[in-house]
Amino acid sequence: MTTEQTDVLVIGAGPSGCVSSAYLNKHNLKVKVVERAKFPRFEIGESLIPRVMDNLDEVGFLPAIEKAGYEKKLCSRFLRNGINCTFYFDQKFGDGWDWTWQVPRAHFDNLLAEEAQKQGVEIEFETEVVGIEFNGSNSTTTVKDKAGNLKQIQAKYVIDSSGYGRVLPRLLNIDAPSNLTGNSSIFTHTKDVNRPAGVEGTQITFEVIEQKLWLWVIPFSDGVTSLGVAGDTGLIEALSETGDGDEALRKIINRSDHFRDRFINNEFIFKPLIKKNYACTVSKQYGDGFVLTGNSSGFLDPVFSSGVSLATTSGLLAAKLVTRELNGEKVDWQTEYADYMDKGYEVFSTYVKEWYNGNLQKLFFHPNGNPDVKLKICDVLAGYVWNENNPFVTRHERIVTNLALTLD
Ligand SMILES: Cc1cc2nc3c(=O)[nH]c(=O)nc-3n(C[C@H](O)[C@H](O)[C@H](O)COP(=O)(O)OP(=O)(O)OC[C@H]3O[C@@H](n4cnc5c(N)ncnc54)[C@H](O)[C@@H]3O)c2cc1C
The missing domain is CATH 3.50.50.60 (FAD/NAD(P)-binding domain)
Incomplete structure (x- = not known):
């Protein structure tokens, strides 16, 4: 050798x-x-x-x-029941x-x-x-x-x-x-033949289908779009008795008022892949x-x-x-x-937990969202999770939970 x-x-x-x-x-x-x-x-x-x-x-x-x-990705858009919460990265707390x-x-x-x-x-x-x-x-x-x-x-x-x-x-x-076990995902690419003109067509979106199940739509500049569903493994498994990713992903697209017409009849470029308990x-x-x-x-x-x-x-x-x-x-x-x-990792881990337990979703989609809170959460979502000036970093363990309680 x-x-x-x-x-x-x-x-x-x-x-x-x-x-x-x-x-x-x-x-x-x-x-x-x-x-x-x-x-x-x-x-x-x-x-x-x-x-x-x-x-x-x-x-x-x-x-x-x-x-x-x-x-170019300038923001992250989250949707739930027609309500839109978009984080623009130029409107964040830190540098x-x-x-x-x-x-x-x-x-x-x-x-x-x-x-x-x-x-x-x-x-x-x-x-x-x-x-x-x-x-x-x-x-x-x-x-x-x-x-x-x-x-x-x-x-x-x-x-x-x-x-x-x-x-x-x-x-x-x-x-x-991992202390975050229990989530899985199904994803593929599609030629985005019904892509709308303008910003809507290129907009990255994460849509809540139900609290522990969400759809991603990631348009690329070459006309292809990435589609995926992620969330609780039990819910993902329940989408298809035979474990067919194609059937499961179409069921989720069908539940999306925003994206159904755009994607429901699209061909998938590759057979949807399934990643369990990632x-x-x-x-x-x-x-x-x-x-x-x-x-x-x-x-x-x-x-x-x-x-x-x-x-x-x-x-x-x-x-x-x-x-x-x-x-x-x-x-x-x-x-x-x-x-x-x-x-x-710990900061992101808290936000992931707070997403799936519903607290962050409560903050994101609240009709009277606090603009200052949004700026600080945006800094986290931009990845600046070591910014010691941001209380949404330093006090991540309690701050989202506590705020969500005030919204009940
Ligand atoms: C469902 C899902 C969706 C995701 N979506 C996003 C997202 O939107 N944005 C995001 O930032 N991240 C996302 N991620 C995470 C992302 O996939 C990874 O964090 C990222 O790819 C990690 O990069 P890496 O360089 O560590 O590893 P990889 O990109 O996986 O590269 C590792 C390389 O190592 C090689 N390798 C493996 N074994 C060997 C071996 N024995 N010898 C030699 N080479 C080897 C592999 O071939 C591979 O090329 C997602 C993950 C999942 C599961």
């Missing part, structure tokens, strides 16, 4: 892996990415939030993304980006990978990690290419950005149950010679589109800390990485 050597091995070329590898490469570390799939490959997660722009900007990806002409994009992930992820490669990152596609052994902080990873050939990669550090592949959580047995976490985010980033370290829920933002934030932060450590500095991984990331 051949053996290669690198400073840092990154597992997975999704958004998290691309951002971390680009940063490491810019900081003169030898970095190698191994990616199981052949790109472009589809992944779900098409609604970005503004905080992601900080990360993409820091590694120099923005000019290329700008050229791709993706649909920071006030727009982002709605991205077809196959194209977007491929573009990020190409940008990383242009900057000098070596990505080996169709090569998957099948085993790893640690000797202190040094590791030897076994990878297998599509022809079945095995090879070893010795690295001083491993960043696991393998998303739902969850390579190190499985190999090191550090998978842990929330996940780990018992440990880092260890001697390794760190987990993005979905490999955990995923909450799609309702506030936090996934790619958290994945790139953790990827970038991990890369910065690895760079410092390999340059001989002492890094406190618990406070500088795990505690920091936990803070962001």
Whole structure:
């Protein structure tokens, strides 16, 4: 078996892996990415939030993304029984980006990978990690290419950005149950042949079908739209006795007064995919010679589109800390990485819970909504979940619950 050597091995070329590898490469570390799939490959997660722009900007990806002409996302619209609550990101409490994009992930992820490669990152596609052994902080990873050939990669550090592949959580047995279990999703793409002209046609929307079940509509600039339903697993399963995603998704579209006519007779571009009980976490985010980033370290829920933002934030932060450590500095991984990331995850986790228990929906759709509250919640929805000036961040555990009580 051949053996290669690198400073840092990154597992997975999704958004998290691309951002971390680009940063490491810019900081003169030898970095190698191994990616199981052949790109472009589809992944779900098409609604970005503004905080992601900080990360993409820091590694120099923005000019290329700008050229791709993706649909701009200026706001998040929530609908329930015909009532509209739209959060415009330029009307938020704090500083920071006030727009982002709605991205077809196959194209977007491929573009990020190409940008990383242009900057000098070596990505080996169709090569998957099948085993790893640690000797202190040094590791030897076994990878297998599509022809079945095995090879070893010795690295001083491993960043696991393998998303739902969850390579190190499985190999090191550090998978842990999420306290957000119990939600599932069905999704597909459609050629949006009845797309209305103007803003309505390009508007991203999350429509409440019932308290624990919602429909997403994410129009792309190429005329295709992403459609999905997410929510309580029991409710999702009840949509189709045979488990047919097509039937289930059409039932939900049929329940939407807003979108029924636009989508009910559309053909789906691919058979709707079903992702059950998607929330996940780990018992440990880092260890001697390794760190987990993005979905490999955990995923909450799609309702506030936090996934790619958290994945790139953790990827970038991990890369910065690895760079410092390999340059001989002492890094406190618990406070500088795990505690920091936990803070962001915990804020989003509260908002996800408050969404499904109905409290946030009460605030969003109340006829006398408080504009100041809206600005502060908008800051959270934009992804600025570390803004210590925002009481909707610092007091996230009680503030939504308490406000909702005042509306009863
Ligand atoms: C139903 C649903 C809807 C969602 N909607 C949104 C949304 O609207 N907005 C949003 O921001 N997020 C959303 N997400 C979350 C989003 O999918 C993820 O957070 C995001 O893709 C994480 O990026 P990543 O780089 O960590 O992982 P990924 O994008 O999953 O990339 C991981 C890469 O690792 C590779 N890999 C896996 N195993 C191996 C292996 N053994 N060896 C080598 N490579 C490997 C994979 O092929 C993959 O390319 C959604 C999630 C779900 C379940």
